[in-house]
Amino acid sequence: MSGIERRTGVALWRQIADDIRAAIGNGDHDDGRLPTEAALAARFDVNRHTVRQAIAALAREGVVETVQGRGTAVVPRRRVTYPIGARTRFSAGLGGQVATAVTRLIGSLRETANEELAATLRLSPNAPLLRLETLGEADGVPLSRAVHWFDAERFSGLVEAYGREGSITRALAACGVSDYVRVSTEISAAPATGADREDLALQPGAVVLLTRSVNADPQGRPIQASRSRFAADRVTLSVAPDEPATDLP
Amino acid sequence: MSGIERRTGVALWRQIADDIRAAIGNGDHDDGRLPTEAALAARFDVNRHTVRQAIAALAREGVVETVQGRGTAVVPRRRVTYPIGARTRFSAGLGGQVATAVTRLIGSLRETANEELAATLRLSPNAPLLRLETLGEADGVPLSRAVHWFDAERFSGLVEAYGREGSITRALAACGVSDYVRVSTEISAAPATGADREDLALQPGAVVLLTRSVNADPQGRPIQASRSRFAADRVTLSVAPDEPATDLP
DNA sequence: GTCGGTTGTCTATAATACTAGACAAATAAT
DNA sequence: ATTATTTGTCTAGTATTATAGACAACCGAC
Numbered sequence: 064m065s066g067i068e069r070r071t072g073v074a075l076w077r078q079i080a081d082d083i084r085a086a087i088g089n090g091d092h093d094d095g096r097l098p099t100e101a102a103l104a105a106r107f108d109v110n111r112h113t114v115r116q117a118i119a120a121l122a123r124e125g126v127v128e129t130v131q132g133r134g135t136a137v138v139p140r141r142r143v144t145y146p147i148g149a150r151t152r153f154s155a156g157l158g159g160q161v162a163t164a165v166t167r168l169i170g171s172l173r174e175t176a177n178e179e180l181a182a183t184l185r186l187s188p189n190a191p192l193l194r195l196e197t198l199g200e201a202d203g204v205p206l207s208r209a210v211h212w213f214d215a216e217r218f219s220g221l222v223e224a225y226g227r228e229g230s231i232t233r234a235l236a237a238c239g240v241s242d243y244v245r246v247s248t249e250i251s252a253a254p255a256t257g258a259d260r261e262d263l264a265l266q267p268g269a270v271v272l273l274t275r276s277v278n279a280d281p282q283g284r285p286i287q288a289s290r291s292r293f294a295a296d297r298v299t300l301s302v303a304p305d306e307p308a309t310d311l312p
Numbered sequence: 313m314s315g316i317e318r319r320t321g322v323a324l325w326r327q328i329a330d331d332i333r334a335a336i337g338n339g340d341h342d343d344g345r346l347p348t349e350a351a352l353a354a355r356f357d358v359n360r361h362t363v364r365q366a367i368a369a370l371a372r373e374g375v376v377e378t379v380q381g382r383g384t385a386v387v388p389r390r391r392v393t394y395p396i397g398a399r400t401r402f403s404a405g406l407g408g409q410v411a412t413a414v415t416r417l418i419g420s421l422r423e424t425a426n427e428e429l430a431a432t433l434r435l436s437p438n439a440p441l442l443r444l445e446t447l448g449e450a451d452g453v454p455l456s457r458a459v460h461w462f463d464a465e466r467f468s469g470l471v472e473a474y475g476r477e478g479s480i481t482r483a484l485a486a487c488g489v490s491d492y493v494r495v496s497t498e499i500s501a502a503p504a505t506g507a508d509r510e511d512l513a514l515q516p517g518a519v520v521l522l523t524r525s526v527n528a529d530p531q532g533r534p535i536q537a538s539r540s541r542f543a544a545d546r547v548t549l550s551v552a553p554d555e556p557a558t559d560l561p
Numbered sequence: 562g563t564c565g566g567t568t569g570t571c572t573a574t575a576a577t578a579c580t581a582g583a584c585a586a587a588t589a590a591t
Numbered sequence: 592a593t594t595a596t597t598t599g600t601c602t603a604g605t606a607t608t609a610t611a612g613a614c615a616a617c618c619g620a621c
């Protein structure tokens with residue numbers, strides 16, 4: 064029942080590191096300590112050097128800290144819960160959990176709608192779109208990167224407004240959309256890509272949560288299509304039945 | 313921009329295989345063909361043999377099919393969307409997408425509530441619980457495995473009812489709960505464990521979507537806590553704002 | 562049939578990952 | 592101080608992974 068396999072293309076030490084990291088995330092080792100290298104070697108049925116390599120990798124990631132003669136300790140970690148509901152907003156959703164939650168605009172460009180986006184936003188095919196790429200951070204730690212599409216005609220001043228306001232919600236307000244609601248969210252998951260690892264400071268082998276969502280104005284007209292990629296080891300998505308203090312019926 | 317790295321503990325051929333699999337899932341190669349081995353070797357800046365090993369792995373998984381002299385073709389794949397909302401039910405949610413959707417009971421036992429479960433289900437600490445483990449399948453393909461907890465006193469006949477009825481919804485109905493609603497769902501993601509790979513027939517390196525959910529009776533009393541693990545390459549979770557024909561306000 | 566392009570197979574070599582054992586160095590308890 | 596426990600370092604051998612090149616086998620188009 065060691066759970067690790069040979070000849071799979073994934074080095075044993077990495078499988079072991081992933082297993083230990085998952086075990087920590089799963090709430091094992093809540094005593095703050097890892098078993099000894101010898102015990103882990105026996106459990107995984109590998110050489111102690113292989114376990115040492117796994118632990119060294121986790122230490123480089125900052126997941127554990129090891130001291131000669133004493134053992135290996137688990138570094139306490141925090142996980143943020145990101146609520147998804149009718150009133151989903153990045154900064155507000157993390158309020159209370161972190162000191163600072165910000166989204167940074169890391170790029171924007173104009174492009175034409177493909178078939179899917181046009182249908183989602185109820186625009187004509189090849190309609191001009193505004194594409195915004197953002198990075199969501201909490202306390203300086205990157206949590207998500209996202210691509211957002213808007214009708215370029217209706218929201219021509221959006222990028223400038225974002226530059227002034229620093230958030231999509233406020234930028235939309237400056238463009239005359241004082242309120243909007245989340246109408247759909249689709250969630251999947253996949254291994255992190257190279258771009259994910261770079262933008263979100265993830266380790267190889269990390270996992271991202273993928274969401275595709277659509278926001279609409281109070282009249283139900285779609286105004287924003289987004290694809291977000293969350294660092295799965297730092298974020299839990301929470302689907303609430305209804306937000307408190309919502310404006311909606 | 314090849315996206316693959318050396319010395320990460322993941323063999324190059326596996327990184328390439330994962331990258332190609334992700335690209336397919338991302339909608340690239342929708343023409344049904346993969347670039348030639350030589351082109352891929354150039355793109356990833358590796359030897360052709362390394363690319364061949366990656367393609368061979370994907371062929372073993374059934375993701376691609378390769379014919380000498382012709383090239384490598386992408387095997388069309390299906391992805392199921394699993395709706396999450398107030399009225400989340402496994403079989404009904406997949407209706408229309410697949411021919412048959414069933415949950416199988418793969419184990420059940422009695423255990424006592426830990427602190428977290430007791431709080432979730434509003435039971436006293438160490439209250440007796442019924443633990444059911446199920447496997448969700450669509451058209452014979454495993455999609456999810458889940459653990460469910462119920463108040464053992466209130467639902468003493470649940471396991472027998474499940475044996476007769478073949479679904480949790482109907483088993484609950486037989487125990488006097490004719491209706492229930494989803495009150496919370498938390499979603500995260502992680503690499504598949506060995507048990508995941510076994511139960512869900514996943515390849516090493518696969519990813520699972522994790523949900524923790526609570527169902528309550530119409531009076532709002534929690535009756536069921538569940539933890540599900542979905543095969544992320546076969547399932548998309550969809551968060552709908554509200555289900556049609558719901559009983560709730 | 563012939564040809565260009567593609568995948569299949571073989572040999573050989575180098576780099577990386579894993580195992581094995583021994584002993585040093587640090588920690589914590591006695 | 593002594594001791595048991597635990598991590599750190601070193602050497603060496605084996606197995607897996609990656610590279611390199613050459614050529615065969617096969618497909619589709621002409």
